[in-house]
Amino acid sequence: MYDLMASALRTSKADYTEIRIEERESSRAVFRGPLLETADLSIDRGGIVRCLVRGGGWGVATFNSLDDLPLRVQQAYEGARAIEGDSIELATVPISVDEVPARLERDFRGVALSDKVALAKGYNEVMRSYDPSIVDTQAVYADSFSRVYFMNSEGTRLMEERPMCTVSLSATARKDGLVQQAFEAVSRAAGYEVALGHEELAGTVARRAVALLSARPVKGGRYAIVCNPKLAGVFCHEAFGHLSEADFVYSNPQAQEMMVLGRRFGRDILNIADDGSVPGLRGSHRYDDEGTPTGKHYLIREGILVGRLHSRETAAKMGEAPTGNARAVSYRYPPIVRMTNTYIEGGQTPVADLFHEVELGIYACDFYGGQTALENFSFTSAYAYMIRNGELAEMVRDVSLAGNLFRTLENTDAIGDDFRWIEAGACGKGGQGGLPVSLGAPHIRIQDVVVGGE
Amino acid sequence: MHPQASEADVLEMVPPEAEQAELFEMESEATSIRFEASRLKAYEVSQSEGLALRLVAEGRLGFAAVSDVSAKGRLVQNAVESARYGEAVPIRFPSPQPAQAVRVCDERLADLPSARLVEMGRQAVQSLQEAEPEGQVDVHLERRVRRTSVVNSAGTAVVRRSTVLSISVEMQRVRQDDVLMIGDYYSTAMWDEQYPAMLARLAQKVRLARELASLPSGRMPVLFAPAGAVVLLLPLSQGLNGKNVYRGTSPIGNRVGEQLLDAKFTLLDDPTLDGRPGSAAYDDEGVARRRRALIEQGVLKGFIYDLKTAALAGTEPTGNGERSLFAPPAPEFSNLVVAPGEAPLADILAGVDEGLLVEDALGLGQGNAISGAFSHPLSLAFKIEHGEIVGRVKDVSIAGNVYDELKHIAALSREREWVYGGMYLPYVLLPELNVVSKSG
Numbered sequence: 001m002y003d004l005m006a007s008a009l010r011t012s013k014a015d016y017t018e019i020r021i022e023e024r025e026s027s028r029a030v031f032r033g034p035l036l037e038t039a040d041l042s043i044d045r046g047g048i049v050r051c052l053v054r055g056g057g058w059g060v061a062t063f064n065s066l067d068d069l070p071l072r073v074q075q076a077y078e079g080a081r082a083i084e085g086d087s088i089e090l091a092t093v094p095i096s097v098d099e100v101p102a103r104l105e106r107d108f109r110g111v112a113l114s115d116k117v118a119l120a121k122g123y124n125e126v127m128r129s130y131d132p133s134i135v136d137t138q139a140v141y142a143d144s145f146s147r148v149y150f151m152n153s154e155g156t157r158l159m160e161e162r163p164m165c166t167v168s169l170s171a172t173a174r175k176d177g178l179v180q181q182a183f184e185a186v187s188r189a190a191g192y193e194v195a196l197g198h199e200e201l202a203g204t205v206a207r208r209a210v211a212l213l214s215a216r217p218v219k220g221g222r223y224a225i226v227c228n229p230k231l232a233g234v235f236c237h238e239a240f241g242h243l244s245e246a247d248f249v250y251s252n253p254q255a256q257e258m259m260v261l262g263r264r265f266g267r268d269i270l271n272i273a274d275d276g277s278v279p280g281l282r283g284s285h286r287y288d289d290e291g292t293p294t295g296k297h298y299l300i301r302e303g304i305l306v307g308r309l310h311s312r313e314t315a316a317k318m319g320e321a322p323t324g325n326a327r328a329v330s331y332r333y334p335p336i337v338r339m340t341n342t343y344i345e346g347g348q349t350p351v352a353d354l355f356h357e358v359e360l361g362i363y364a365c366d367f368y369g370g371q372t373a374l375e376n377f378s379f380t381s382a383y384a385y386m387i388r389n390g391e392l393a394e395m396v397r398d399v400s401l402a403g404n405l406f407r408t409l410e411n412t413d414a415i416g417d418d419f420r421w422i423e424a425g426a427c428g429k430g431g432q433g434g435l436p437v438s439l440g441a442p443h444i445r446i447q448d449v450v451v452g453g454e
Numbered sequence: 455m456h457p458q459a460s461e462a463d464v465l466e467m468v469p470p471e472a473e474q475a476e477l478f479e480m481e482s483e484a485t486s487i488r489f490e491a492s493r494l495k496a497y498e499v500s501q502s503e504g505l506a507l508r509l510v511a512e513g514r515l516g517f518a519a520v521s522d523v524s525a526k527g528r529l530v531q532n533a534v535e536s537a538r539y540g541e542a543v544p545i546r547f548p549s550p551q552p553a554q555a556v557r558v559c560d561e562r563l564a565d566l567p568s569a570r571l572v573e574m575g576r577q578a579v580q581s582l583q584e585a586e587p588e589g590q591v592d593v594h595l596e597r598r599v600r601r602t603s604v605v606n607s608a609g610t611a612v613v614r615r616s617t618v619l620s621i622s623v624e625m626q627r628v629r630q631d632d633v634l635m636i637g638d639y640y641s642t643a644m645w646d647e648q649y650p651a652m653l654a655r656l657a658q659k660v661r662l663a664r665e666l667a668s669l670p671s672g673r674m675p676v677l678f679a680p681a682g683a684v685v686l687l688l689p690l691s692q693g694l695n696g697k698n699v700y701r702g703t704s705p706i707g708n709r710v711g712e713q714l715l716d717a718k719f720t721l722l723d724d725p726t727l728d729g730r731p732g733s734a735a736y737d738d739e740g741v742a743r744r745r746r747a748l749i750e751q752g753v754l755k756g757f758i759y760d761l762k763t764a765a766l767a768g769t770e771p772t773g774n775g776e777r778s779l780f781a782p783p784a785p786e787f788s789n790l791v792v793a794p795g796e797a798p799l800a801d802i803l804a805g806v807d808e809g810l811l812v813e814d815a816l817g818l819g820q821g822n823a824i825s826g827a828f829s830h831p832l833s834l835a836f837k838i839e840h841g842e843i844v845g846r847v848k849d850v851s852i853a854g855n856v857y858d859e860l861k862h863i864a865a866l867s868r869e870r871e872w873v874y875g876g877m878y879l880p881y882v883l884l885p886e887l888n889v890v891s892k893s894g
């Protein structure tokens with residue numbers, strides 16, 4: 001493969017050229033309701049050439065056929081010349097020559113499809129048999145094993161294996177006109193072991209969907225909120241993380257004003273980082289899709305904005321160091337600035353104390369949906385409970401939290417000591433959906449949040 | 455045209471325990487050009503190819519796909535493994551059947567030079583900027599040439615070559631807290647000298663949007679422009695999809711033959727229209743497509759099915775099986791066509807004393823559309839006063855349920871427009887709909 005890529009690179013007339021080729025084998029088993037919707041196997045292989053020409057821009061050619069790579073290089077070069085660009089520079093990164101094989105405890109490529117079907121079926125049955133009010137379920141087993149080759153005209157030459165194994169479960173319960181859903185997923189860049197032993201989780205999904213049928217809609221107002229780690233992690237990713245992506249900051253004057261390094265975003269207890277180098281997490285790779293090594297980068301340290309996420313292009317534009325955050329969902333796309341594993345670091349407060357000090361509040365769990373617009377956000381939690389006099393009370397539904405990012409981070413007055421990774425997450429941006437990411441957070445408490453409701 | 459040698463090879467490699475086999479082959483080349491904020495920002499060429507194999511062995515259906523066309527041995531092996539544990543489905547791959555020819559390939563599009571695409575994009579940017587000098591214009595053009603073939607063990611061998619040109623134009627103008635977003639999408643399978651008409655229509659909307667008007671909340675006549683009428687068509691299309699009927703989630707699954715909607719309303723699935731990207735003589739499973747009424751004068755006539763869904767539901771396939779490479783076929787509409795009314799748009803407009811004209815909505819395809827319910831903030835809408843469009847209204851949303859609202863249609867226009875590539879719709883006037891306005 002390297003020879004094929006190297007000889008095509010040599011034909012390029014561009015100032016910078018890179019070729020990325022990906023081979024991916026995947027399998028999945030999908031149950032929907034009582035039916036096996038599909039159990040199939042795929043082999044996907046393709047590549048992308050990106051060329052940069054001074055005074056032009058990025059030209060791109062993508063392909064499945066490896067028969068004529070020099071033609072793809074020529075197409076990308078012609079595209080690069082057609083573009084009316086500002087002059088694009090790339091920040092310097094070390095030239096790397098490396099191979100990163102995956103080490104799997106139990107390689108899912110050696111597991112029969114029948115076992116995967118049986119596994120998904122087992123989880124599906126747990127949900128279906130829980131209660132007659134469960135009217136629909138979905139149980140998905142999916143794995144993929146990618147081998148990504150990367151070479152550029154500067155001399156970097158890499159091969160990295162990227163495995164992924166996922167189980168996702170959802171249940172829909174209905175009583176009269178009311179429909180409620182619950183969802184859980186487990187996913188890691190690891191072997192078949194990730195998918196095993198989730199019968200209890202399947203039970204939890206079904207139980208929650210049914211329990212939500214009897215929960216009352218929350219009464220709107222201002223509350224102290226304790227967010228569970230998943231909701232806190234999603235909040236950190238959606239409401240803050242995307243603002244830290246340098247391509248956004250660079251292209252948006254309002255964002256530039258907002259995201260000045262050194263600005264205070266929260267109290268001293270708040271630390272937020274992105275780390276693409278944690279082994280086994282969904283967002284982890286040794287190298288990003290421009291060949292830049294990944295690593296841990298603080299975005300907020302002791303409440304102060306200290307960094308942001310870069311590709312080589314944005315790092316050069318803003319005069320900052322590249323961070324290894326240029327990622328692409330597949331060979332069909334050029335890399336753009338993306339998060340990897342983004343998290344709020346664990347704090348000092350024992351979790352029980354987060355609740356004890358709340359007279360009337362809400363324990364908001366998981367994420368159902370939401371949107372953000374610069375510093376404003378609105379999120380709906382998947383399920384929630386009232387907190388009364390420091391104790392967990394009845395379940396409530398339809399809890400949507402709306403607010404301003406800065407005020408919300410300022411009002412985050414306690415951070416739990418129970419940090420954990422949320423091993424599922426997919427992020428969409430710029431037409432590239434489904435990029436694997438992980439989230440992380442402990443329980444956190446936020447004072448004075450506007451909660452919509454009846 | 456004959457299927458390529460590779461296809462015959464693969465079917466010969468299928469082991470004898472498979473009673474039926476079907477090979478789908480796809481290849482395509484596309485050139486895509488994007489103008490952002492009025493400048494040419496991206497230029498991309500993409501080539502795709504691949505093979506997908508379905509097998510039925512001991513009554514069980516298996517599926518596998520590869521984009522590495524040299525991996526034929528693995529493809530067969532994977533499809534056999536998939537069928538071994540697959541679902542038991544009484545599916546029958548079709549034998550050769552006659553179909554009506556339709557034109558979906560034009561060498562003028564296939565040979566269109568990239569420089570011409572760039573020129574067309576620039577023209578779009580200019581025409582919008584003339585209408586609104588402060589606007590930021592994004593334009594995306596794509597030209598695609600696609601070849602697919604379906605070959606099966608029942609003797610069917612269908613090859614299709616098609617061309618598509620698509621242009622999407624969006625303009626955004628921010629003035630203090632007023633954000634105006636206007637866009638349109640055009641696509642064709644044959645070169646069409648009339649394509650700049652789309653730009654003229656868009657420029658006309660931009661001019662109309664200059665004036666602001668306020669509207670009270672309440673029930674009032676609402677006129678849906680063809681692009682706005684998609685609000686009504688989307689929930690309906692979900693209810694008419696055989697997959698939802700089979701699952702039991704369609705609210706109209708057991709109501710064939712009933713007077714469901716206003717007698718003015720006729721809806722067709724029409725794959726026989728020349729020059730439309732949604733048209734084809736055969737579907738992606740080799741079943742002949744045909745023009746079918748789904749709703750005729752308000753009466754529900756039927757649903758759309760692919761082979762598998764039809765087999766499960768115990769009914770006939772309708773030629774609506776569509777697929778991408780890595781997913782098995784699923785029922786999809788070809789072109790959704792609403793029959794026109796008799797009144798010219800001008801007369802319909804003239805008859806509205808105070809009402810709303812809906813051009814574009816946010817959140818299409820979200821929410822619980824299958825139930826028929828819709829609830830959308832409007833991204834582009836106008837106030838109608840004494841039969842005239844008097845200005846753009848902001849912060850307005852509409853809500854209802856299509857199965858209730860379409861029981862009474864005041865008028866459908868004689869004029870129709872293609873929207874979102876695959877829908878051909880008139881203006882639809884509802885006598886009364888719930889409108890919530892923050893300004894009024």
